[in-house]
Amino acid sequence: xxxxxxxxxxxxxxxxxxxxxxxxxxxxxxxxxxxxxxxxxxxxxxxxxxxxxxxxxxxxx
Amino acid sequence: xxxxxxxxxxxxxxxxxxxxxxxxxxxxxxxxxxxxxxxxxxxxxxxxxxxxxxxxxxxxxxxxxxxxxxxxxxxxxxxxxxxxxxxxxxxxxxxxxxxxxxxxxxxxxxxxxxxxxxxxxxxxxxxxxxxxxxxxxxxxxxxxxxxxxxxxxxxxxxxxxxxxxxxxxxxxxxxxxxxxxxxxxxxxxxxxxxxxxxxxxxxxxxxxxxxxxxxxxxxxxxxxxxxxxxxxxxxxxxxxxxxxxxxxxxxxxxxxxxxxxxxxxxxxxxxxxxxxxxxxxxxxxxxxxxxxxxxxxxxxxxxxxxxxxxxxxxxxxxxxxxxxxxxxxxxxxxxxxxxxxxxxxxxxxxxxxxxxxxxxxxxxxxxxxxxxxxxxxxxxxxxxxxxxxxxxxxxxxxxxxxxxxxxxxxxxxxxxxxxxxxxxxxxxxxxxxxxxxxxxxxxxxxxxxxxxxxxxxxxxxxxxxxxxxxxxxxxxxxxxxxxxxxxxxxxxxxxxxxxxxxxxxxxxxxxxxxxxxxxxxxxxxxxxxxxxxxxxxxxxxxxxxxxxx
Numbered sequence: 001x002x003x004x005x006x007x008x009x010x011x012x013x014x015x016x017x018x019x020x021x022x023x024x025x026x027x028x029x030x031x032x033x034x035x036x037x038x039x040x041x042x043x044x045x046x047x048x049x050x051x052x053x054x055x056x057x058x059x060x061x
Numbered sequence: 062x063x064x065x066x067x068x069x070x071x072x073x074x075x076x077x078x079x080x081x082x083x084x085x086x087x088x089x090x091x092x093x094x095x096x097x098x099x100x101x102x103x104x105x106x107x108x109x110x111x112x113x114x115x116x117x118x119x120x121x122x123x124x125x126x127x128x129x130x131x132x133x134x135x136x137x138x139x140x141x142x143x144x145x146x147x148x149x150x151x152x153x154x155x156x157x158x159x160x161x162x163x164x165x166x167x168x169x170x171x172x173x174x175x176x177x178x179x180x181x182x183x184x185x186x187x188x189x190x191x192x193x194x195x196x197x198x199x200x201x202x203x204x205x206x207x208x209x210x211x212x213x214x215x216x217x218x219x220x221x222x223x224x225x226x227x228x229x230x231x232x233x234x235x236x237x238x239x240x241x242x243x244x245x246x247x248x249x250x251x252x253x254x255x256x257x258x259x260x261x262x263x264x265x266x267x268x269x270x271x272x273x274x275x276x277x278x279x280x281x282x283x284x285x286x287x288x289x290x291x292x293x294x295x296x297x298x299x300x301x302x303x304x305x306x307x308x309x310x311x312x313x314x315x316x317x318x319x320x321x322x323x324x325x326x327x328x329x330x331x332x333x334x335x336x337x338x339x340x341x342x343x344x345x346x347x348x349x350x351x352x353x354x355x356x357x358x359x360x361x362x363x364x365x366x367x368x369x370x371x372x373x374x375x376x377x378x379x380x381x382x383x384x385x386x387x388x389x390x391x392x393x394x395x396x397x398x399x400x401x402x403x404x405x406x407x408x409x410x411x412x413x414x415x416x417x418x419x420x421x422x423x424x425x426x427x428x429x430x431x432x433x434x435x436x437x438x439x440x441x442x443x444x445x446x447x448x449x450x451x452x453x454x455x456x457x458x459x460x461x462x463x464x465x466x467x468x469x470x471x472x473x474x475x476x477x478x479x480x481x482x483x484x485x486x487x488x489x490x491x492x493x494x495x496x497x498x499x500x501x502x503x504x505x506x507x508x509x510x511x512x513x514x515x516x517x518x519x520x521x522x523x524x525x526x527x528x529x530x531x532x533x534x535x536x537x538x539x540x541x542x543x544x545x546x547x548x549x550x551x552x553x554x555x556x557x558x559x560x561x562x563x564x565x566x567x568x569x570x571x572x573x574x575x576x577x578x579x580x581x582x583x584x585x586x587x588x589x590x591x592x593x594x595x596x597x598x599x600x601x602x603x604x605x606x607x608x609x610x
Contacts, residue, residue, distance in 0.1 A: 033359070
């Protein structure tokens with residue numbers, strides 16, 4: 001059976017890498033109401049979440 | 062609002078993953094039970110999050126943030142008085158009968174407990190209702206994407222429906238449930254940053270309090286009198302109508318959510334499913350309602366954000382998505398929109414999987430073709446999945462052209478649903494309740510609901526018999542309709558039950574309180590037992606209600 005933790009982990013790690021890369025290479029991407037580098041920070045959070053999920057999946061198997 | 066290629070890339074990756082989950086699970090389907098009930102084999106953390114996500118459709122997200130902008134933090138009553146207590150009740154008290162009866166669906170439980178006609182009534186109305194509501198939410202999503210992104214209504218409706226159809230056909234309920242978990246995480250991670258940034262922009266909660274009228278930031282303070290709050294609801298109808306009748310009616314009897322708990326791998330897991338789900342459920346107001354409130358505060362700051370207009374008022378439904386476009390740059394904006402699509406898909410998959418089970422087991426196997434080999438019902442289940450999706454799409458187009466018919470249907474379903482909880486409560490906890498009692502009770506409750514609507518007026522709605530009593534808002538009217546429907550059903554069920562022949566006790570084993578052995582989990586840690594978890598939920602719930610009073 002499919003281990004959902006691993007699938008979720010890969011999904012968010014991939015999303016996080018795309019966002020973080022956008023944040024690093026196009027730091028100028030900003031929405032009108034905030035000066036934060038939203039892509040970078042959200043990307044880092046998603047990589048961390050994905051990593052934790054992958055860790056859980058690894059621990060079991 | 063314009064999307065960049067990277068936003069479409071993120072959407073495409075998401076589609077790839079959900080279809081991939083369906084593909085990987087295709088081999089787990091060997092019988093109709095695997096396909097329609099997930100073979101009762103899903104781990105508890107998965108069923109819990111699916112329990113939550115199946116209810117978290119796009120309409121919920123858009124509607125709750127709209128209500129946040131319109132009514133303020135009072136909207137949180139839908140969670141803190143509405144959903145959560147009902148979720149505790151279904152987990153602690155009702156799940157032993159649902160799961161222990163070995164029924165495959167909620168209508169089937171009614172058949173075992175009462176009789177064939179009570180089940181037939183429930184199965185039929187439920188089947189029509191699920192198809193209808195999934196069509197309505199499809200319509201809402203298509204309309205929003207058309208309005209904000211300029212996407213074609215047909216394209217967004219057909220594409221999202223096709224993807225849900227493919228992954229449900231491949232892996233059945235298991236696939237729908239697994240995807241709901243991924244969708245849940247995406248909804249949280251995609252929306253939470255918006256909540257944090259919008260509240261921070263408005264100066265934190267205290268900044269919001271200073272910019273908005275006090276009624277928007279207090280959930281209980283203005284509930285004493287209906288004329289003092291924008292919902293037009295007073296405390297009794299809120300607690301009795303929403304908190305008791307409507308919420309318990311939905312969370313404790315609606316097969317869409319109960320089905321997720323019934324898919325758990327043990328009785329203990331089934332009981333803990335709604336309890337564990339209650340924790341994230343309590344926190345949902347912070348990511349769906351609070352951004353709506355923050356949007357209103359930010360709009361008052363004159364910094365380049367205004368609530369979208371419709372006619373001479375605000376279009377609150379657009380608040381959430383326009384706020385997103387002011388805080389998320391390309392990239393995160395793609396994630397946010399994907400999360401919105403995900404919420405739509407989790408809601409739709411919930412409807413489709415509940416519909417195919419009720420149709421296959423309760424209508425087809427019950428009345429059309431009994432006693433066929435299981436492979437036949439598996440095939441019927443698959444065909445029903447396709448037909449259900451097609452009917453939903455048709456409903457979405459109907460809604461686009463005939464909005465009035467949809468309003469009318471929604472009203473009628475409200476009448477049918479309102480008394481349901483009385484029937485289940487008596488069925489599970491009073492062994493003397495009979496099938497005739499339940500059936501007459503349901504019909505009476507529905508009739509009383511219609512009568513209440515016909516005799517009262519609110520915002521020009523109702524009063525088609527005689528406008529005897531005015532309500533300050535349609536919400537108050539709805540809550541009172543529910544209260545009357547429930548009470549009449551409760552009383553009539555008792556009276557008719559006492560006049561009809563009771564079923565012998567041995568036929569009710571496992572179906573009624575007092576004749577069912579509720580397992581006591583001994584030798585497991587406290588957090589694996591239902592009661593302590595429920596107490597913990599209540600404690601947090603009290604803190605939240607007190608904090609935002």
